[in-house]
Amino acid sequence: MDKPEKILVTALKLFVTYGFHGTPTSKIASEAGVSNGTLFHYFKTKDELVVALYTSIKEELNQFLVTQINTASTIKEKFSRLFVGSVEWALSNGDAFYFIQQFRFSPHLNLISEEESRRQSEIHTQLLLEAWTANLLKPLPVNLIATLIASQISGIHQYLVDKTVSPDEQRKLIDDVFELTWATVANPETR
Amino acid sequence: MDKPEKILVTALKLFVTYGFHGTPTSKIASEAGVSNGTLFHYFKTKDELVVALYTSIKEELNQFLVTQINTASTIKEKFSRLFVGSVEWALSNGDAFYFIQQFRFSPHLNLISEEESRRQSEIHTQLLLEAWTANLLKPLPVNLIATLIASQISGIHQYLVDKTVSPDEQRKLIDDVFELTWATVANPETR
Amino acid sequence: MDKPEKILVTALKLFVTYGFHGTPTSKIASEAGVSNGTLFHYFKTKDELVVALYTSIKEELNQFLVTQINTASTIKEKFSRLFVGSVEWALSNGDAFYFIQQFRFSPHLNLISEEESRRQSEIHTQLLLEAWTANLLKPLPVNLIATLIASQISGIHQYLVDKTVSPDEQRKLIDDVFELTWATVANPETR
Amino acid sequence: MDKPEKILVTALKLFVTYGFHGTPTSKIASEAGVSNGTLFHYFKTKDELVVALYTSIKEELNQFLVTQINTASTIKEKFSRLFVGSVEWALSNGDAFYFIQQFRFSPHLNLISEEESRRQSEIHTQLLLEAWTANLLKPLPVNLIATLIASQISGIHQYLVDKTVSPDEQRKLIDDVFELTWATVANPETR
DNA sequence: GATGAATGAGCATTCATTCAT
DNA sequence: GATGAATGAATGCTCATTCAT
Numbered sequence: 001m002d003k004p005e006k007i008l009v010t011a012l013k014l015f016v017t018y019g020f021h022g023t024p025t026s027k028i029a030s031e032a033g034v035s036n037g038t039l040f041h042y043f044k045t046k047d048e049l050v051v052a053l054y055t056s057i058k059e060e061l062n063q064f065l066v067t068q069i070n071t072a073s074t075i076k077e078k079f080s081r082l083f084v085g086s087v088e089w090a091l092s093n094g095d096a097f098y099f100i101q102q103f104r105f106s107p108h109l110n111l112i113s114e115e116e117s118r119r120q121s122e123i124h125t126q127l128l129l130e131a132w133t134a135n136l137l138k139p140l141p142v143n144l145i146a147t148l149i150a151s152q153i154s155g156i157h158q159y160l161v162d163k164t165v166s167p168d169e170q171r172k173l174i175d176d177v178f179e180l181t182w183a184t185v186a187n188p189e190t191r
Numbered sequence: 192m193d194k195p196e197k198i199l200v201t202a203l204k205l206f207v208t209y210g211f212h213g214t215p216t217s218k219i220a221s222e223a224g225v226s227n228g229t230l231f232h233y234f235k236t237k238d239e240l241v242v243a244l245y246t247s248i249k250e251e252l253n254q255f256l257v258t259q260i261n262t263a264s265t266i267k268e269k270f271s272r273l274f275v276g277s278v279e280w281a282l283s284n285g286d287a288f289y290f291i292q293q294f295r296f297s298p299h300l301n302l303i304s305e306e307e308s309r310r311q312s313e314i315h316t317q318l319l320l321e322a323w324t325a326n327l328l329k330p331l332p333v334n335l336i337a338t339l340i341a342s343q344i345s346g347i348h349q350y351l352v353d354k355t356v357s358p359d360e361q362r363k364l365i366d367d368v369f370e371l372t373w374a375t376v377a378n379p380e381t382r
Numbered sequence: 383m384d385k386p387e388k389i390l391v392t393a394l395k396l397f398v399t400y401g402f403h404g405t406p407t408s409k410i411a412s413e414a415g416v417s418n419g420t421l422f423h424y425f426k427t428k429d430e431l432v433v434a435l436y437t438s439i440k441e442e443l444n445q446f447l448v449t450q451i452n453t454a455s456t457i458k459e460k461f462s463r464l465f466v467g468s469v470e471w472a473l474s475n476g477d478a479f480y481f482i483q484q485f486r487f488s489p490h491l492n493l494i495s496e497e498e499s500r501r502q503s504e505i506h507t508q509l510l511l512e513a514w515t516a517n518l519l520k521p522l523p524v525n526l527i528a529t530l531i532a533s534q535i536s537g538i539h540q541y542l543v544d545k546t547v548s549p550d551e552q553r554k555l556i557d558d559v560f561e562l563t564w565a566t567v568a569n570p571e572t573r
Numbered sequence: 574m575d576k577p578e579k580i581l582v583t584a585l586k587l588f589v590t591y592g593f594h595g596t597p598t599s600k601i602a603s604e605a606g607v608s609n610g611t612l613f614h615y616f617k618t619k620d621e622l623v624v625a626l627y628t629s630i631k632e633e634l635n636q637f638l639v640t641q642i643n644t645a646s647t648i649k650e651k652f653s654r655l656f657v658g659s660v661e662w663a664l665s666n667g668d669a670f671y672f673i674q675q676f677r678f679s680p681h682l683n684l685i686s687e688e689e690s691r692r693q694s695e696i697h698t699q700l701l702l703e704a705w706t707a708n709l710l711k712p713l714p715v716n717l718i719a720t721l722i723a724s725q726i727s728g729i730h731q732y733l734v735d736k737t738v739s740p741d742e743q744r745k746l747i748d749d750v751f752e753l754t755w756a757t758v759a760n761p762e763t764r
Numbered sequence: 765g766a767t768g769a770a771t772g773a774g775c776a777t778t779c780a781t782t783c784a785t
Numbered sequence: 786g787a788t789g790a791a792t793g794a795a796t797g798c799t800c801a802t803t804c805a806t
Contacts, residue, residue, distance in 0.1 A: 151346030
């Protein structure tokens with residue numbers, strides 16, 4: 001792992017525990033095993049580090065989701081993969097997922113450009129467009145459907161984080177909730 | 192409005208715009224029209240101010256929801272009132288709602304005691320218990336149901352914040368989503 | 383002496399010895415017997431402190447020169463008082479005088495507004511105008527005359543700083559150089 | 574232009590604009606088109622670079638003045654050439670001249686050895702000695718005369734920098750001021 | 765000679781908190 | 786209760802300098 005990567009990994013761990021403000025750059029540097037100066041060699045400011053971390057996490061998540069979707073044939077199956085994949089990724093990358101929320105409710109969000117923002121949600125946009133074109137969705141605003149699905153993902157994730165459930169049960173619950181969600185948003189006629 | 196109240200109101204506005212860290216107590220004080228010392232007269236530390244703000248907002252929200260629920264007769268109607276009320280309160284108290292999220296994804300959350308936490312969600316717990324007892328819910332874990340409903344509330348709110356919709360349409364959308372949500376979690380047999 | 387004044391006095395001493403850069407604000411504060419925070423309470427930035435010091439020194443010098451000029455009756459005598467007064471002030475306020483030069487050949491000079499600059503040289507401007515109106519000066523550009531006089535002041539000062547001369551001799555030398563300078567710039571006809 | 578020379582040229586430009594402190598070595602290096610390490614290959618420390626720049630400028634100035642003086646036959650003419658040459662060099666090497674002042678009022682001055690200092694003013698010392706021996710000067714301390722001449726040089730330069738004057742007028746003004754200065758310091762009997 | 769990544773000491777500045785009035 | 790001057794610990798960031806390649 002090269003130095004900037006090591007810095008990002010360490011920053012994630014510390015930000016999640018102590019918050020942005022509660023984490024001095026000096027602590028990030030020393031725990032990452034580099035000097036303070038090196039941190040600023042790679043990230044011009046602390047804010048830039050925070051943003052870079054967010055971007056890299058989103059990137060990683062997206063790449064994971066793409067591999068998930070690619071294993072599916074039907075559109076519904078793609079949704080399922082996206083849904084299940086998101087929840088499972090969130091469960092096994094607790095820190096990263098928590099950080100995303102943290103970031104979203106902070107002034108740092110404004111530092112993300114429109115374009116970067118669009119790029120990050122491209123997969124979801126594409127898939128929804130596909131479903132919409134195939135007339136698979138209820139006659140509701142597409143954005144509303146997107147938001148409702150996203151909410152259910154974060155809902156079931158939230159539930160599973162608090163409980164301790166066996167992997168099998170967990171998988172079943174996620175599938176069940178996906179089916180419920182799909183029933184909520186899918187067009188009953190073409191379903 | 193007395194001084195501590197003025198301080199809380201000002202703090203909310205600033206926290207939402209600049210974040211906790213980005214808002215010095217001195218700025219809160221000056222914008223609230225009180226002296227630096229006065230702020231610390233009412234709130235021993237900045238953290239205490241943050242927590243007090245959170246608690247007071249939750250308190251206000253809960254009181255509002257209680258009045259909403261009280262106008263309902265059936266259990267489903269209570270759920271509806273809770274659902275719609277939550278979304279509408281969130282829409283007309285954007286700052287407060289945003290602050291709640293901000294707070295939840297920050298280390299400050301640890302400063303809320305278990306008991307306080309329980310008290311804040313009492314209404315929801317009560318209502319779910321009622322529904323459960325009346326056998327109105329699907330055979331899913333009650334907590335999962337609670338989380339799913341909460342997610343949908345925040346989902347529809349999220350959607351409405353971004354769009355600009357007429358009040359009538361807005362109301363209709365919220366009702367629609369509630370019906371979808373209710374269909375998702377309610378026991379079809381006793382519904 | 384109040385705190386901001388004490389800070390200025392200490393800063394002068396240190397700047398002259400170690401330069402602006404070579405003098406940390408922390409050293410100024412501690413030698414002035416105040417806390418680091420107090421320094422920044424009175425001067426928002428280090429640059430502001432530097433500028434404030436410059437302005438206060440120029441102010442003091444000007445007030446001194448005004449009292450000198452006021453004891454003179456003829457215009458030539460006023461020039462003499464200004465000349466002699468400037469040299470003597472420079473000799474007994476070595477640090478302050480050195481600081482002025484230091485400041486003038488630094489980027490800080492740009493932080494002085496046009497207006498402030500004009501105000502600082504008002505005495506000289508006035509006196510030259512008076513002499514010009516009375517036709518006492520050679521037909522040379524007034525600004526050139528001003529600059530030449532100023533140069534001679536700094537010349538004789540420079541000389542006296544390096545040598546050690548008895549007060550009497552010193553006074554005589556300054557007078558001599560003034561007469562030479564006056565002969566250089568004064569109109570021989572009306573002299 | 575070889576690398577160390579390029580570094581010196583760039584450093585001059587930047588020092589004059591931003592001051593010593595305001596100019597990082599990294600900026601000098603990058604603007605000079607060399608790497609950070611190369612700068613330190615040629616100049617062990619930043620201070621050494623500053624001193625080297627000063628020395629090289631003084632050297633250049635002196636060489637120029639020597640060629641000027643060599644075209645003169647009488648002593649007064651030599652003084653004239655020195656005077657005029659100095660002003661003209663200062664005018665066409667504004668940055669270099671400004672840097673000299675900057676350097677003189679900075680702690681770096683202490684890094685110049687006595688001997689180096691003497692060498693730099695040798696021309697002036699020699700010429701004054703010649704004039705003194707020939708009994709051409711007023712019965713004033715030689716050092717005072719030296720200082721007064723130097724002051725007038727910097728005075729007329731100062732004036733010409735601020736104004737915009739045609740080359741012819743400029744040359745005439747410089748000559749005039751030289752004559753005035755010469756009249757001030759030269760022995761009227763042997764003149 | 766040339767490079768530029770890495771270092772870490774050093775500094776300006778901020779800000780929560782105190783306390784005398 | 787109210788004030789705001791004073792504090793000083795804490796921190797982001799800079800930059801001269803080193804050194805392995």
